[in-house]
Amino acid sequence: MHTFYFLTLNGLTMAALLFIMASGLTLAFGLMRVVNLAHGAFYLLGGYVGVQVIRDTGSLTLGLLAGGAIALLVGLLMERFLLQRVRGLDLSEALLTIAVGLIIADALLVVYGGQPVSLPLPRELRAPVDLGVMMYPYFRVLIMVFAVLLGIALWLVMTYTRLGAAIRAGVDDRETAMSQGINVPLLFGGVFAVASFLAGVAGVVGTSYMSLTQGLDVRVLMLSLVVIIIGGMGSLKGAAVGALITGMVSSFATGYLPQFALFFLFLPMTLILVFRPQGLFGRAA
Amino acid sequence: MKYAKTLIIGSVSALAVGATAHLQADDTLRIGVIGPTTGVFSFFGEQQRMGVELAMEELAERLDALNLEVEFYDSQGDAETTVDRLRAMESRDNVDLVVGPVLGGTGLAGLEWAKGSGMPTVISYSAPEDITMRDRAENVVRAGWTGAQPMFAFGEYVAEELGHQRIVMVGQDYSFPYNQLGGFLKGFCAAGGESVERIWHPTGTSDYSSILATLPDGDALLYNGAGSDGLAFFQQYHDFGIDARMPLLGGSNFFAVGDLPEMGEQAIGGLSALQYAEGLESDTFLAFRDAFWAMHGDEVMPLAPAEHGYVAFKMAVDAFESANGGDRDAVIAALRATEMPDAPRGPFHLDDYGNPVQNIYINEVQEVDGRLVNVPIKTYESVSQFGPFEAEAYLAGEPDSRDFPPGSCADPYYD
Numbered sequence: 219m220h221t222f223y224f225l226t227l228n229g230l231t232m233a234a235l236l237f238i239m240a241s242g243l244t245l246a247f248g249l250m251r252v253v254n255l256a257h258g259a260f261y262l263l264g265g266y267v268g269v270q271v272i273r274d275t276g277s278l279t280l281g282l283l284a285g286g287a288i289a290l291l292v293g294l295l296m297e298r299f300l301l302q303r304v305r306g307l308d309l310s311e312a313l314l315t316i317a318v319g320l321i322i323a324d325a326l327l328v329v330y331g332g333q334p335v336s337l338p339l340p341r342e343l344r345a346p347v348d349l350g351v352m353m354y355p356y357f358r359v360l361i362m363v364f365a366v367l368l369g370i371a372l373w374l375v376m377t378y379t380r381l382g383a384a385i386r387a388g389v390d391d392r393e394t395a396m397s398q399g400i401n402v403p404l405l406f407g408g409v410f411a412v413a414s415f416l417a418g419v420a421g422v423v424g425t426s427y428m429s430l431t432q433g434l435d436v437r438v439l440m441l442s443l444v445v446i447i448i449g450g451m452g453s454l455k456g457a458a459v460g461a462l463i464t465g466m467v468s469s470f471a472t473g474y475l476p477q478f479a480l481f482f483l484f485l486p487m488t489l490i491l492v493f494r495p496q497g498l499f500g501r502a503a
Numbered sequence: 504m505k506y507a508k509t510l511i512i513g514s515v516s517a518l519a520v521g522a523t524a525h526l527q528a529d530d531t532l533r534i535g536v537i538g539p540t541t542g543v544f545s546f547f548g549e550q551q552r553m554g555v556e557l558a559m560e561e562l563a564e565r566l567d568a569l570n571l572e573v574e575f576y577d578s579q580g581d582a583e584t585t586v587d588r589l590r591a592m593e594s595r596d597n598v599d600l601v602v603g604p605v606l607g608g609t610g611l612a613g614l615e616w617a618k619g620s621g622m623p624t625v626i627s628y629s630a631p632e633d634i635t636m637r638d639r640a641e642n643v644v645r646a647g648w649t650g651a652q653p654m655f656a657f658g659e660y661v662a663e664e665l666g667h668q669r670i671v672m673v674g675q676d677y678s679f680p681y682n683q684l685g686g687f688l689k690g691f692c693a694a695g696g697e698s699v700e701r702i703w704h705p706t707g708t709s710d711y712s713s714i715l716a717t718l719p720d721g722d723a724l725l726y727n728g729a730g731s732d733g734l735a736f737f738q739q740y741h742d743f744g745i746d747a748r749m750p751l752l753g754g755s756n757f758f759a760v761g762d763l764p765e766m767g768e769q770a771i772g773g774l775s776a777l778q779y780a781e782g783l784e785s786d787t788f789l790a791f792r793d794a795f796w797a798m799h800g801d802e803v804m805p806l807a808p809a810e811h812g813y814v815a816f817k818m819a820v821d822a823f824e825s826a827n828g829g830d831r832d833a834v835i836a837a838l839r840a841t842e843m844p845d846a847p848r849g850p851f852h853l854d855d856y857g858n859p860v861q862n863i864y865i866n867e868v869q870e871v872d873g874r875l876v877n878v879p880i881k882t883y884e885s886v887s888q889f890g891p892f893e894a895e896a897y898l899a900g901e902p903d904s905r906d907f908p909p910g911s912c913a914d915p916y917y918d
Contacts (some may be wrong), residue, residue, distance in 0.1 A: 224716035232710055332543035334731030336738055336765045344742055355742045427739055428709035429765070431731035432543045437707060473713035476704045477676065 223351040225473045226466070231358045231427075233465030234365030238420040239438060240445040240457040241372055242413030248389040248452025249409050252301065252311050256319035257417050258439030260289040263322055264418025265430045266330050269337050272422075278339075285422035286415040292322065293414025297407050323435050334429040337422070357426050364423070368416075369458055376454060385409060389452050444487045450500020459498055532571040532829050534819055535592040536812070537603035537613070538627070539580035546761050547605045548578070551627055551812030553799050555602065557791075558816040560798065569823050573816075578604055582612035589616045599829040600625070600822070602815045605808060607631050607679050617643050623822070623834045625815040628808040632682055632888060635858035636898060642831075644838050644857035646815035647807075648778050648888075650679050651686025651903065653755050655890030656863040656883040657776035658690025661752065664865075664881070665774075667722035668697040671749065673714060673736065674727030676703040676905070683754050684727055685903025689890060692912035699725075699910045708732055711739045724749045729756035734765055741769050750774075758868050760806055763875045770875060773868040778886075779807040779848045780864045782871060782878030791847035804876070807848075814846050849882075858888040 243257050268285025272278060296318050304310040339357055346353035376382035387395040388405055396402045420438075421430070428434070445464050449456025463486055471482035490497060536555050538548030552575060559566065559573055566573075574596060576588040585604050592598035601624045604613045610629025617624040617640060624643045626634055632649035633639075661667050670691070674680040680703075688699055700719050704711075709731070718724070724745070726736050733756070740751055746769075753759075753775035763770060781792070781804050791813070795805040805813075818841050825840075826833035842852045843859075851861035863886045864879035871878065889897040901907050909916050 221716055225713050228710070228712035228716060231712065327543065331545065333546050333761050334734045334765065336734055338767070346744060353744075358742075424709075427712075427735070427742060429731045429734035429738065433707060434709060434731070437709065468710070469713040471713075472704070472708075472710070473717040476702055476708075476714055479708070480705055 220352055221473070225469050227349070227352070227354050227358070228473075229462075229466035229469030230362050231465070232468055233461040234362045235420060235424050236441055236445050236464055237365045237458055237461040238368060238416055238423065239442040240449070240461055241368070241454060242416035243442050244446040244449065244452055244457045245372075245385070245454065246410050246413040247446065249385060249392075250301075250406050251308075252315065253443075253451075254410075254413070255312060255315040255439065256296065256322065257413070257442060258435035258437075259319035259322035259326075260293060260414050260417035261421040261424065261438045262326055262430070262432075262435040263292060263421065264289040265421030265425045265434075266326055266335065268418070268422030269335055269425055269430065270330075273338060278343075282419055282422050286419040289418025289421070290411050290415040293417075294407060294411045296414075297410040301410075302403070319435065319439075323432065327432055332432055334431040335425065336429050337425040339426055343426075361423055361426070369454075372454055441483075444484065447487050447497055448490050450497025453497070453499040456497055456499035530570055531597075532569055532823055533596065533598045533600075534571065534573045534816070535576055535589075535596065535598035535601050536573060536816070537576040537578050537585060537588055537592075537601060537609075538605040538808075538812070539609070540575065540577045542579045542581075544580035544606055547628060547808045548580070550806055550808035551603065551605050553795065553803065554805065554809035554812030554814075555816045557795050557798050557809075558813045558820075561794065562817070562820050565820060565824065569820070571820070571823065574598065576603075578606075578609050580606055580609065582608050585609040585612050586616050589613060589620075589622075593620055593622060599623070599831075600819050600834060602812065602819055603627050604629050605812075610634055611638075614638060614640065614643055621831065623819075623831060623838060625818050625838065627811040627815045630679060630682075633902070635856045635888060637902070639856050641839075642835050644818075644841065644853055646818055646859065647811045648861075649686075649858060650682030650755075651689070651890065652858075652886060652888050653776040653778055653863045654683050654686030655690035656886055657752075657755075657865065658687040658692070658696065659694040659883075660690075660776070660865050660881060661687075661723065661725075662691045662694035662696035665723070669721040670696070670699045670723055670725050670752075671702070671719055671721035672699050672725045672727050673702045673704065673711075673718075674725075674754070675706045675732055677706055680727040680754065681903045681905055684725075685908055686890060687725065687727075688908045688910070688912075689892070692917045693891065696912050698912060701905075701910055703905060704732075706732060709735050711736050712743065715739060715743050715745055718745065718749075721749055723752055725752045725754065726757055727754040729754065729760060729762065733757050734762045737762070737766050737770070758866065758877055760808070763868065763877075766875070768870065768875070770868045771870060774865065775877070776863055776865050777807060777877070778851075778859070778861045778863055779810055780866045780877045780879040781806060782866070782869065782876040783848070783864075785847075785849065787845050788847045788849075804874070810847050814843060814848070817846075818843070854887050854894075856888070856894065860885050860887045862886070 264285035267288045268281040271284040272281030343357040347356045384400045445460035449460030472479045538551040540548040578585040605628045626645040628647045630650045755777045758773050758775045822834045822837035825837040844850045849862040851859040863883040865881040866877035867880045869878045
């Protein structure tokens with residue numbers, strides 16, 4: 219039984235991290251129809267910068283904000299000066315985001331080198347807390363709480379605010395939304411910036427237990443894509459459910475059949491693509 | 504007429520260029536040093552470069568006497584690039600001897616190329632055992648090690664001195680860790696160990712929590728890998744407090760190469776085995792370390808790849824001297840006869856297959872002068888790449904793989 223709880227909590231931690239990554243990715247996609255393949259590079263960028271700030275200042279909060287801020291800045295610049303120029307050209311947009319991702323990752327290699335990096339967390343955060351069913355490291359609990367709060371916040375914004383309504387309208391029907399006087403380009407920039415911010419924050423959060431290294435950008439991006447394909451591109455609820463499925467499958471597969479972990483990770487996505495290509499909560503195009 | 508004139512000028516200048524190239528080839532000896540000095544594995548290549556530069560400074564007079572030049576090449580850690588660079592060394596730059604490559608895959612690529620070319624080659628840190636075993640070539644020797652070499656001794660130490668009977672191994676799923684575990688098992692079972700349970704994970708795994716959740720019980724855990732995977736595993740192993748239940752042992756690169764500062768003081772007490780230790784106290788080692796620090800600054804610790812580059816370069820210079828120049832056969836013969844009584848890591852000589860017979864150190868992570876270092880706590884002298892086995896018998900056996908040798912010491916294989 220202990221193992222079951224252990225694996226479940228691991229799955230939830232991973233789902234939490236994946237949700238932080240994928241929520242931004244899926245919103246940006248839903249609104250702009252751009253799969254930002256530089257999303258993983260934003261994770262890396264936020265991670266490196268965040269860890270450096272934490273080392274220099276000793277403040278975790280500052281590190282999280284710095285990691286998010288740098289990714290936000292780069293994301294905003296990329297949206298304003300690059301993506302807008304190829305708006306509507308699917309292939310060009312995808313290639314452009316790949317290019318930006320590679321450039322960011324390579325620049326980080328030059329600046330921070332190829333050696334893996336870990337996050338110096340204070341001891342009290344690493345210490346285990348009693349969750350009733352088992353002891354579990356405190357910071358992992360915090361990651362889960364953070365993801366839940368983020369999910370609630372995003373859900374509230376999307377459901378109850380004018381901004382959320384505008385975004386939803388943009389997701390549903392861009393042309394009509396624009397004709398209703400919604401400033402869609404501004405919305406694009408804003409959503410893209412928030413998505414990048416979340417990726418940067420995820421970079422710092424993830425480094426608390428996964429060492430940060432070159433190549434992680436691609437792996438994280440891949441997982442985020444799995445999540446939003448399962449959940450349905452553009453759907454926040456889909457991102458949450460997709461993250462849960464991916465996290466759980468990955469946790470239990472790694473626990474019992476580590477050599478087949480990747481197989482089981484991509485199996486749900488493959489099945490979804492075959493039987494329900496729009497994803498669990500996506501709507502058919 | 505004009506055409507003829509151009510032709511004549513052209514041929515004359517071509518001849519002139521040819522003549523100078525020829526002169527160069529006659530007069531000057533050239534060593535090409537190859538390693539990943541950019542890219543993800545640049546740490547290893549940079550260490551090698553720094554080691555070679557130190558050797559160049561120390562041997563400056565002898566280099567002048569030999570009229571020897573050194574050129575550095577960047578493999579980018581990529582096998583194809585490695586072969587491109589090696590080809591350029593031979594056909595464009597008239598290199599007479601190669602030092603490197605550094606990494607496993609590039610080492611095998613370099614070996615294949617060297618077989619075809621006949622170039623005298625001193626492999627430095629690259630550790631696939633077949634470079635000096637089943638695929639060995641007359642012109643290729645090694646200054647470093649094979650994956651199994653330090654692990655024979657480690658397996659013996661773990662069973663005999665630590666008294667661990669059952670080991671759980673978590674490792675990266677590729678050939679180098681197979682080879683490390685192969686050596687470990689052979690030493691471990693011979694010294695009275697009971698079993699090693701294997702858990703292989705794909706390289707590039709970053710979340711180990713679920714592997715840790717389903718760990719079988721054992722007396723100790725051996726993490727058979729390094730790099731970012733090793734660092735993440737180390738972190739999570741301590742996060743979940745498993746270190747209190749099973750002590751953590753490391754494969755040869757786990758504590759030894761680069762991750763130690765990131766691991767922090769939790770690493771103190773960590774055990775692993777290698778033919779090198781930056782905590783050695785011998786005079787030759789201290790002289791090497793201090794000279795290295797004087798040249799490159801004391802924030803960089805000279806680790807095994809640096810020492811192996813340093814030693815490989817010395818082997819090359821010695822070989823040129825005893826061959827009296829660049830004659831290939833003479834250089835190769837001299838290389839194969841290498842004796843290094845005063846290498847920083849300790850004395851070694853090459854076996855008949857071209858791999859060092861050397862000390863293996865059981866290293867413990869300790870804090871010395873405010874930094875974490877691997878300090879040798881036990882030395883196994885004159886260990887060859889075949890460990891306690893006869894070369895012929897070892898070579899006749901199956902190469903190590905994911906499931907070989909068997910994980911239970913009761914298996915008839917160990918009789």
